[in-house]
Amino acid sequence: MLRHAIFRQSIEKADTLVSLVVAGHLSSRQRAALQERLLPSLQNAFPGLRGLTLNMNVTSGNAIVGPNTEILWGDGLLEEALPPFVFEYDTTAFFQINPKQAHALYQYTASAARLSGDESVLELFSGIGSLSAFLTQSSRHVTAVEEWEPAVRMMRNNMARNGIEDKTTVIAGAVESIVPALEERFDVVVLDPPRTGCNPSVLHKVLSLKPQRIVYVSCNPATLARDATILFDGGFTIENIACFDMFPQTVHVETVALLHRRG
DSSP states (O other), X not given: OEEEEEEEEOTTTOOEEEXXXXXXXOOHHHHHHIIIIIHHHHHHHOTTEEEEEEEEOOXXXXXXXXSEEEEEXXXXXXXXXXXXXXXXXXXXXXXXXXXXXXXXXXXXXXHXXXXXXXXXXXXXXXXXXXXXXXXXXXXXEEEEEEOOHHHHHXXXXXXXXXXXXXXXXEEESOHHHHGGGOOSOOSEXXXXXXXXXXXXXXXXXXXXXXXXXXXXXXXXXXXXXXXXXXXXXXXXXXXXXXXXXXXXXXXXXXXXEEEEEOO
């Protein structure tokens, strides 16, 4: 029944969130055992325990979490400060596992976009809005697209708690479905896709929007190279590439590529 056990800890407050990912429904006896026997052990091991949740993932494949999460104890959230912003997220939402490097990554990405305060920014795969918040600092407005519904809810809450909801428009839905229908003009497009990269149809639509700059954040150099080829053929040139050691002692690296439109 137990597929994964996820432990996440806030760097800023040392709060801990534990989530058990199970392959099916638990009986009332099993739930009682978790609360009566496991919870005290977790509280003893983690004095900062903030929540214990149960996530059900019945699908095959390598997806870690499923769409349904139940809170067994606590509020099921963590809070992380990436100054000057504070974010809340749950077990299922994407949040960089290395907050200190994430802070550096977001600051750099917002700087690489070369925003002067008057630009309209389109951000795709926005998650809970952590990068979005930094993009609002020097832009006129940020339109963020995210598919995972819990992350969409948390992004809206995060924008409100940081007082930047008026500078953001959050669109819920798959990037592949939302982007082709966009007609607004955007000066800068920021892409932060999963390891699989972007669907070619998304990249071609981004090209048709004719932004001045594209900032591509990637955790997979192979799909970044593949997608950058499409963008290059569409009239963009890579101006700068920076790497962040987001995953110490592994071969993985987070990369930020700045591309500008030729001509």
